[in-house]
Amino acid sequence: MRAADFPGNLVDMAEPLSGLARCPVVVAPMAGGPSTTGLVVAASAAGALAFLAAGYRTAAVLLSASASPPAVPLHELLRDVAAVTGLPLIAAGAIMSRQDVRDVLAAGAVAVQCGTAFLRCPESGAQPLHKAALADPAFTGTAVTRAFTGRPARGLVNRFMLDHPDAPAAYPEVHFATRPLRAAAAAAGDTGRINLWAGEGYRAATERPAAEIVELLSGGPASG
Numbered sequence: 001m002r003a004a005d006f007p008g009n010l011v012d013m014a015e016p017l018s019g020l021a022r023c024p025v026v027v028a029p030m031a032g033g034p035s036t037t038g039l040v041v042a043a044s045a046a047g048a049l050a051f052l053a054a055g056y057r058t059a060a061v062l063l064s065a066s067a068s069p070p071a072v073p074l075h076e077l078l079r080d081v082a083a084v085t086g087l088p089l090i091a092a093g094a095i096m097s098r099q100d101v102r103d104v105l106a107a108g109a110v111a112v113q114c115g116t117a118f119l120r121c122p123e124s125g126a127q128p129l130h131k132a133a134l135a136d137p138a139f140t141g142t143a144v145t146r147a148f149t150g151r152p153a154r155g156l157v158n159r160f161m162l163d164h165p166d167a168p169a170a171y172p173e174v175h176f177a178t179r180p181l182r183a184a185a186a187a188a189g190d191t192g193r194i195n196l197w198a199g200e201g202y203r204a205a206t207e208r209p210a211a212e213i214v215e216l217l218s219g220g221p222a223s224g
């Protein structure tokens with residue numbers, strides 16, 4: 001199937017991608033732009049090397065119906081994308097354990113991208129307040145919000161997110177408007193009013209060194 005077989009914006013998408021054939025490009029639509037089979041077809045046609053399939057594990061918690069782009073469960077996404085391309089697929093979204101890695105490899109991925117699994121490790125650049133919140137049982141889940149920056153991102157549900165469920169899609173204006181508030185809250189140690197970005201698997205994030213986490217995920221020495 002060719003990108004040109006798709007109507008409307010998918011054809012528009014193929015045009016700017018067409019110059020990339022000789023470049024080592026991995027297409028990685030993330031929080032602000034969901035993975036779609038249309039995008040992978042356009043990227044394949046343009047010569048991309050691989051595609052990052054970023055999906056979710058459990059139904060997304062939305063603080064407002066308009067606050068998130070459409071997204072599909074990771075395994076469904078891998079299946080749909082594999083059906084329209086031979087590109088190597090990199091799976092992302094709540095991959096926290098060796099079993100999670102095994103599951104997505106079995107579903108057709110050749111590699112994984114992990115973010116949250118490394119958030120608490122000593123080498124992570126996350127602020128101490130953020131790292132502590134990830135382990136704080138007072139936080140009971142994540143949700144997708146636009147409250148901090150004006151574009152959708154997933155974080156631990158806190159007071160600021162609950163107070164602003166209908167934040168507009170206005171990046172970077174919202175980001176700049178909230179920045180001083182977030183800085184003041186961080187200085188005061190107030191985790192109710194700072195962005196605490198986190199993936200769905202945050203409860204499994206540990207303080208282990210990054211090398212050990214890689215070994216655990218890949219089935220290396222530390223996993224035994």
Ligand SMILES: Cc1cc2nc3c(=O)[nH]c(=O)nc-3n(C[C@H](O)[C@H](O)[C@H](O)COP(=O)(O)O)c2cc1C
Pocket residue numbers: 029030031032054092093094095113114115116117119197198199200201
């Ligand atoms: C602290 C943090 C910051 C992130 N920032 C971005 C971002 O700016 N843009 C984006 O598309 N995704 C962002 N993400 C999503 C990561 O790319 C995502 O974590 C990755 O797909 C793996 O999912 P996982 O965190 O569930 O392992 C961020 C994630 C975290 C934990």
